[in-house]
Amino acid sequence: MALVVQKYGGSSLESADRIKRVAERIVETRKAGNDVVVVCSAMGDTTDELLDLAQQVNPAPPERELDMLLTAGERISNALVAMAIEALGAEARSFSGSQAGVITTSAHQNARIIDVTPGRVQEALDQGQVVLVAGFQGVSQDTKDITTLGRGGSDTTAVAVAAAMNADVCEIYTDVDGVYTADPRIVPNARHLERVPYEEMLELAATGAKVLHLRAVEYARRYGVALHVRSSYSPKPGTIVSGSVEDLSVEQAMITGVSHDRSEAKVTVRGVPDNPGVAGRIFRVVADAEIDIDMVLQNVSSTDSGLTDITFTVARSNGAEAVAELEKIKDELGFEQVVYDDRVGKVSLVGAGMRSHPGVTATFCEALSNAGVNIEIINTSEIRISVLVRDTQLDDAVRALHEAFDLGGDEEAVVYAGSGR
Amino acid sequence: MALVVQKYGGSSLESADRIKRVAERIVETRKAGNDVVVVCSAMGDTTDELLDLAQQVNPAPPERELDMLLTAGERISNALVAMAIEALGAEARSFSGSQAGVITTSAHQNARIIDVTPGRVQEALDQGQVVLVAGFQGVSQDTKDITTLGRGGSDTTAVAVAAAMNADVCEIYTDVDGVYTADPRIVPNARHLERVPYEEMLELAATGAKVLHLRAVEYARRYGVALHVRSSYSPKPGTIVSGSVEDLSVEQAMITGVSHDRSEAKVTVRGVPDNPGVAGRIFRVVADAEIDIDMVLQNVSSTDSGLTDITFTVARSNGAEAVAELEKIKDELGFEQVVYDDRVGKVSLVGAGMRSHPGVTATFCEALSNAGVNIEIINTSEIRISVLVRDTQLDDAVRALHEAFDLGGDEEAVVYAGSGR
Numbered sequence: 050m051a052l053v054v055q056k057y058g059g060s061s062l063e064s065a066d067r068i069k070r071v072a073e074r075i076v077e078t079r080k081a082g083n084d085v086v087v088v089c090s091a092m093g094d095t096t097d098e099l100l101d102l103a104q105q106v107n108p109a110p111p112e113r114e115l116d117m118l119l120t121a122g123e124r125i126s127n128a129l130v131a132m133a134i135e136a137l138g139a140e141a142r143s144f145s146g147s148q149a150g151v152i153t154t155s156a157h158q159n160a161r162i163i164d165v166t167p168g169r170v171q172e173a174l175d176q177g178q179v180v181l182v183a184g185f186q187g188v189s190q191d192t193k194d195i196t197t198l199g200r201g202g203s204d205t206t207a208v209a210v211a212a213a214m215n216a217d218v219c220e221i222y223t224d225v226d227g228v229y230t231a232d233p234r235i236v237p238n239a240r241h242l243e244r245v246p247y248e249e250m251l252e253l254a255a256t257g258a259k260v261l262h263l264r265a266v267e268y269a270r271r272y273g274v275a276l277h278v279r280s281s282y283s284p285k286p287g288t289i290v291s292g293s294v295e296d297l298s299v300e301q302a303m304i305t306g307v308s309h310d311r312s313e314a315k316v317t318v319r320g321v322p323d324n325p326g327v328a329g330r331i332f333r334v335v336a337d338a339e340i341d342i343d344m345v346l347q348n349v350s351s352t353d354s355g356l357t358d359i360t361f362t363v364a365r366s367n368g369a370e371a372v373a374e375l376e377k378i379k380d381e382l383g384f385e386q387v388v389y390d391d392r393v394g395k396v397s398l399v400g401a402g403m404r405s406h407p408g409v410t411a412t413f414c415e416a417l418s419n420a421g422v423n424i425e426i427i428n429t430s431e432i433r434i435s436v437l438v439r440d441t442q443l444d445d446a447v448r449a450l451h452e453a454f455d456l457g458g459d460e461e462a463v464v465y466a467g468s469g470r
Numbered sequence: 471m472a473l474v475v476q477k478y479g480g481s482s483l484e485s486a487d488r489i490k491r492v493a494e495r496i497v498e499t500r501k502a503g504n505d506v507v508v509v510c511s512a513m514g515d516t517t518d519e520l521l522d523l524a525q526q527v528n529p530a531p532p533e534r535e536l537d538m539l540l541t542a543g544e545r546i547s548n549a550l551v552a553m554a555i556e557a558l559g560a561e562a563r564s565f566s567g568s569q570a571g572v573i574t575t576s577a578h579q580n581a582r583i584i585d586v587t588p589g590r591v592q593e594a595l596d597q598g599q600v601v602l603v604a605g606f607q608g609v610s611q612d613t614k615d616i617t618t619l620g621r622g623g624s625d626t627t628a629v630a631v632a633a634a635m636n637a638d639v640c641e642i643y644t645d646v647d648g649v650y651t652a653d654p655r656i657v658p659n660a661r662h663l664e665r666v667p668y669e670e671m672l673e674l675a676a677t678g679a680k681v682l683h684l685r686a687v688e689y690a691r692r693y694g695v696a697l698h699v700r701s702s703y704s705p706k707p708g709t710i711v712s713g714s715v716e717d718l719s720v721e722q723a724m725i726t727g728v729s730h731d732r733s734e735a736k737v738t739v740r741g742v743p744d745n746p747g748v749a750g751r752i753f754r755v756v757a758d759a760e761i762d763i764d765m766v767l768q769n770v771s772s773t774d775s776g777l778t779d780i781t782f783t784v785a786r787s788n789g790a791e792a793v794a795e796l797e798k799i800k801d802e803l804g805f806e807q808v809v810y811d812d813r814v815g816k817v818s819l820v821g822a823g824m825r826s827h828p829g830v831t832a833t834f835c836e837a838l839s840n841a842g843v844n845i846e847i848i849n850t851s852e853i854r855i856s857v858l859v860r861d862t863q864l865d866d867a868v869r870a871l872h873e874a875f876d877l878g879g880d881e882e883a884v885v886y887a888g889s890g891r
Contacts, residue, residue, distance in 0.1 A: 065526035072527075099546065105486035106493075106550050107557035114556070117564050118549035121542040125520065128539035129527050135535070136528035143538050148614070169614070193569070193590070 051217040052174075053078055056088040056184065056207035058223050061281040062126050063093030071222075071281065072133035075179060079139055084174050086214065088184040088207040089130055091122030112157035116186070116197045120146070123183035123203070131181050141179040144169060146186035146195075150213075151206060153187035153196045160187060160196035162205065162268075165213035182210055201262020208265045212272035219274050221261060226280035227288030228253065228260055230306040230456040235444050239451070240458035242305065243286075246294045249305050249399050250276075252433040256397035257310030266290065294401035294432060304400035304409070304454045309447050311440060313343060314368040315393045315425070317360040318375060320385025327382055328359055331375065338374045340367040344395070344437055346426045356385070360426065362437060365391050393425065394443030397435040398450055404431055416453035422446045472638040473595075474499055477509040477605065477628035479644055482702040483547050484514030492643075492702065493554035496600060500560055505595045507635065509605040509628040510551055512543030533578035537607070537618045541567070544604035544624070552602050562600040565590060567607035567616075571634075572627060574608035574617045581608060581617035583626065583689075586634035603631055622683020629686045633693035640695050642682060647701035648709030649674065649681055651727040651877040656868050661879035663726065665710045667718065670726045670820050671697075673854040677818035678731030687711065715822035715853060725821035725830070725875045730868050732861060734764060735789040736814045736846070738781040739796060741806025748803055749780055752796065759795045761788040765816070765858055767847045777806070781847065783858060786812050814846065815864030818856040819871055825852055837874035843867045 055078065057071050071089075079085045099118050103110040110118075124145055131141035150166035173180045184203025189196050198205050204221060211219035228250070229239040245253070247270035254263040260278055269276050269290065279287035294302065321327055328347060335342055346360040363371050368389055375387045403409040413434050417424060422445055426437040438446050451457060476499065478492050492510075500506045520539050524531040531539075548564040555562035571587035594601045605624025608617050619626050625642060632640035649671070650660040666674070668691035675684045681699055690697050690711065700708035715723065742748055749768060756763055767781040784792050789810055796808045824830040834855050838845060843866055847858040859867050872878060 065523060068527050102486060102546075102550060103553055106489050107553040109557075110553045111556045111562075114549045114552040114562070114564055117552070117566075118546055121545045121549075124542045124545075125523075125539055128535045128542075129523060131535040131538070132524055132528040132531045135532045136530075141532075141535070143535055145538075145616075195566075 050082050050084060052084045052086070052214060054086045054088065054207050054211040054214070054216045054219040056203055056219070056221050057090065057130075057281060058203070059090040059093050059095070060224055061222055062089060062130070065129075068092075068126075068129050068133050072130055072137055074281075075130070075134055076137045076139045079179055086170060086174070086180045086182060086210055086216070087130065088182050088203055088210060089123060089126045090184050090203040092126045092129075095122040095125065113194055116157045116195050119197055120183065120186040120195050123185050127181040127183045131179075134179055139179055140177060141181060142173045143181035143183070145183050146206065147188035149182040149210070151182070151187035151209065152190050153198070155189035155191050155194065155196065157194075157196055159199040160189065162187060162198065162209045163190055165209050167210060167213050170210070171214065182206060199264075201264050204262045204265035205268055208268045208272070208274050208276070211274045212268070216274070218277050219269065220277045220279055221265075222279055222281040223260060224281065225260055226283055226285050227278045228258065228290075228306070230458075231447055231451045232309065235309070235447050236307070236451045236457070238457040238459070240456060242288050244289045244291070245305060246292045246297065246401065247290060248294045248432060249401060250290045252397070252399040252430065253306060253308050256308040256395065256399070256433065256435055257312075258306075258308045261290070297401055299405050302401040302405060304398060304402050304456065306399055306456065307447050307450045308397045308399060309443055310395045310397075311443065312365055313362040313393060313395055313437075314365045314389065314391035315360060315362050315437065316368065316371055316375070317358055317388040317390070318384050319358050319388060320356045321359050322383055323355050323357045330378070330382060331359055332361075334374050334378055335361075335363070335371050338370055340364075340371050344426045344428045344435065362393070362395070362426070392440045393437050394440040394446075395435055395437050396443060396446040396450065397433055398454065399433045401432050403434070410434060412453055413450065416449045417446055420445050420449035422449065471503055471505060473505045473507070473635060475507045475509065475628050475632040475635070475637045475640040477624055477640070477642050478511065478551075478702060479624070480511040480514050480516070481645055482643055483510060483551070486550075489513075489547075489550050489554050493551055493558055495702075496551070496555055497558045497560045500600055507591060507595070507601045507603060507631055507637070508551065509603050509624055509631060510544060510547045511605050511624040512540075513547045513550075516543040516546065534615055537578045537616050540618055541604065541607040541616050544606055548602040548604045552600075555600055560600055561598060562602060563594045564602035564604070566604050567627065568609035570603040570631070572603070572608035572630065573611050574619065576610035576612050576615065576617065578615075579618055580620040581610065583608060583619065583630045584611055586630050588631060588634050591631070592635070603627060620685075622685050625683045625686035626689055629689045629693070629695050629697070632695045633689070637695070639698050640690065641698045641700055642686075643700055643702040644681060645702065646681060647704055647706050648699045649679065649711075649727070652868055652872045653730065656730070656865050657728075657872045657878070659878040659880070660872065661877060663709050664707075665712070666726060667713045667715045667822065668711060669715045669853060670822060671711045673818070673820040673851065674727060674729050677729040677816065677820065677854065677856055678733075679727075679729045682711070718822055720826050723822040723826060725819060725823050725877065727820055727877065728868050728871045729818045729820060730864055731816040731818075732864065733786055734783040734814065734816055734858075735786040735810065735812035736781060736783050736858060737789065737792055737796070738779055738809040738811070739805050740779050740809060741777045742780050743804055744776050744778045751799070751803060752780055753782075755795050755799055756782075756784070756792050759791055761785075761792050765847045765849045765856065783814070783816070783847070813861045814858050815861040815867075816856055816858050817864060817867040817871065818854055819875065820854045822853050824855070831855060833874055834871065837870045838867055841866050841870035843870065
């Protein structure tokens, strides 16, 4: 008998009918002889509706109370799925994050899981029950207050519970049937991937692949939890995320896929005096506003003027704040102006093969050049190359790279309704 | 500094605007120098909406999961009220029933409070915070599962918290400004009551006065918690429920009010053999179906036939089941037929004064007779007389009794919108 952890996202639970279908799949897994622990997100738009109510009563809602509010969403969906399971003749018990022993830091809205003590979950499993654990939530070790885990929180709950219980697999059900070599809506012959090592999945998730959340993949890698990314609407096998690129032979290590991201914006600080410490001051001001910087470019300074430009990217949602923070130090640093540009996109190539195959960067740049795509910033890791391009050329760039590295399959990928989340 | 417990019902919280108004009243109470603990029901129709969802996924939802589901409603409203309080510059902390130490039996949907251990509530009060406790919910002492308290649960939570914390007063905010000598929609000159002893309030609540729930009054009486029933929409003082009729002098003991109830139905078992044990058998069958019997009438048997009729009342919602249970023993007992009649209403007169004033029953019957109202069943306690009448004559009966016992005031009562809950 295996222990299977299954996680279902909000769109798989958006109505009573969808909940019944999810319950059928859970009961099938149980009847096949497995112990089953299920982690559910809140139904459909519940979280947004609750956030909207919060805004109406307090434009800056206190974080502790916001967590108290939002966690109600997962309690509702988990209880409903438990009821639907019982309607099919199996036994089920739902637990809040706190009841399931999900212990976190006290950073509301962005708590980290410190420990999972699944005593009650194990007890219910031992009694033959399907166990539901409310995703996205936990209880603070210090204050005993209810916390939430931030974006991708339910994926992280599932992985953490799987790790604590030594589960055989953690199945992440979503609206696509796994990870592809590129977004099938942009590249029609994108190929379905059977297996992706953790490091590559981390790079894909960090560069725009939305199928899995970065933190959940990090957690799975740290505890060696095998993830199975599958579709809620199809019985087809999905993509297994497991193993390390270190274990791959040179022959196995390949280029895995192309990811893209439309969520960043480019900020350029023009005419910066090229003195030591000025760049550091600029990045410190942005960091102090709790804004993450992704790509960075510093031009060689013109020998005549002694001035340089510093360019970096941030999330578009942080763009206005980053600019405002920089304007505050304009006189202090003596730069000329801040230019904000959100008509950009980022395309990335990921694959362990580039560690052992020289020439990948050359092929990458040639492919974009041949497609008429100009590179604005380039940024690499051991197993990834990312470039910033015009947003209007992003799809072309994805297709050109996918073609140049011969990633396509023989047939067209199936695109599921709603896979645009 | 006083400790004030305030309870707000769902209609006072049905929108963001209403929540803000409730928050204003809470903050006023805090700023007046009081410690404040607030118990909120779920917003407006939330509970009904959740019940509807439950029905859609499982027509017979498991009780444990139903409690897990329904309690989300109070968590939402309490967190929102906390946010609205903070928007006004005061500090607030919301706690679930479990966090607030509301320990109950494990009877889901109808749990009884065993104990309240308000350590975290007291700690937050000591830090100057307004504390919100989710009404209607607790945690089972035995199973640690989430429970709900059944009808009137939030009133009971408020009273139990007030008792455990030795509060100076427990204010129950509702859509009317207190208890009246009769329903002002039926009797325009019904008089507002300043103070009602516990026993009279118990009789009024048990016979149809909807302003307070029976269990909450029972709890308040047992622990000596003074209740103040007030309107959410008006600053006027409401009705204080406190003290015993035992403490009233003969002069103080009066007739307090007239209540009425349209929720009962009359069941008559005709042609019952008048043998010992037959009546007991009939009532046992009904009790075994967990149906409460209210009023009972056994006619004197006709000497000719040796047959009698047995008549009793039950809640209309249980009527069909009571009849079905009785039909099953028709042949065994040999009675003629079961007649079901829900065109009835009950009118009651309540007041400690009837203990010491002979003639109240006579005046009662004369008043109804003069109004042309026929009495079908009569039933009395030490401080109450109730009769069953035709439903079409119920309003006339209420008015006739109110007039006969001179209960009216000089002015017309104000009827608030929505007071028909």
